[in-house]
Amino acid sequence: MLWASQTGNAEGAANSCAKKLHAVGYDVRLACMDSYSITDLSKERLVLMVASTFGAGDPPDNGEGFWQALQDNALNTISTLKRNWRPCKKNGLLTRLDTAFSRDQAEKIYVQDRMLEHGAELWAWLQEGAHFYICGDASRMAKEVESMLKRIIQQHGGMWSAEAEAYVKEMAKSKRYARDVY
Missing domain, CATH: 3.40.50.80 (Nucleotide-binding domain of ferredoxin-NADP reductase (FNR) module)
Incomplete structure (x- = not known):
């Protein structure tokens, strides 16, 4: 589980989620996004990310490098992330994922x-x-x-x-x- 937060709320949420996942049998490793190499994503069986980002679109300081790497490798990364969300959905940990992009497309969705x-x-x-x-x-x-x-x-x-x-x-x-x- 990767986290990044400007104020610590996302780190706390990630810790809480990790404890709950551990309680149901998952071996969860926590890491700050900036201490994790994006190239390792493809080696993971499952990845959950928790971040508190600025409303202006800027990432939190301790996730800036990770977010930049995501942008730089967007197509490959999106494919990898979609594969990693499927097991969560299959076992009921994630029942749904909705996205809202206000900057990345012609139609702004909030x-x-x-x-x-x-x-x-x-x-x-x-x-x-x-x-x-x-x-x-x-x-x-x-x-x-x-x-x-x-x-x-x-x-x-x-x-x-x-x-x-x-x-x-x-x-x-x-x-x-x-x-x-x-």
Whole structure:
């Protein structure tokens, strides 16, 4: 499991995930992205990555070299990563992976667009105890994602605005909602 974080939240999330995977029988090795060579990806049976990135698109300092190598080797790396996600999906550790690219294509797709598309499922996950993390730009992205989260809670939870606000505050209090924003 590879991690990179500007504030430490992604490292903590990676450690927590690694403990859970270890508890169900996986031999998990943790590494900071910048201490891991991208050329070793093809040797791995399974790779999970956790990162808190800037909303401006810049990687965290301790993942900058890794992200640059990913960009430099994008086509080969994407193929490798897709192969590595399949075992996670097969054994139920990863049930779904959605992506949102706002810079890499003509049509800009944002996280909040994906959230809205799958609002009912996101609400169901929250009802089952899912954790929600926002990482990135505090001035725009984080506000828009949090606003969409509250909208989904309102819409699918049948709540008023104040009730959705209270729901998110309770999630934060119980450590199911966290922000790594700057």
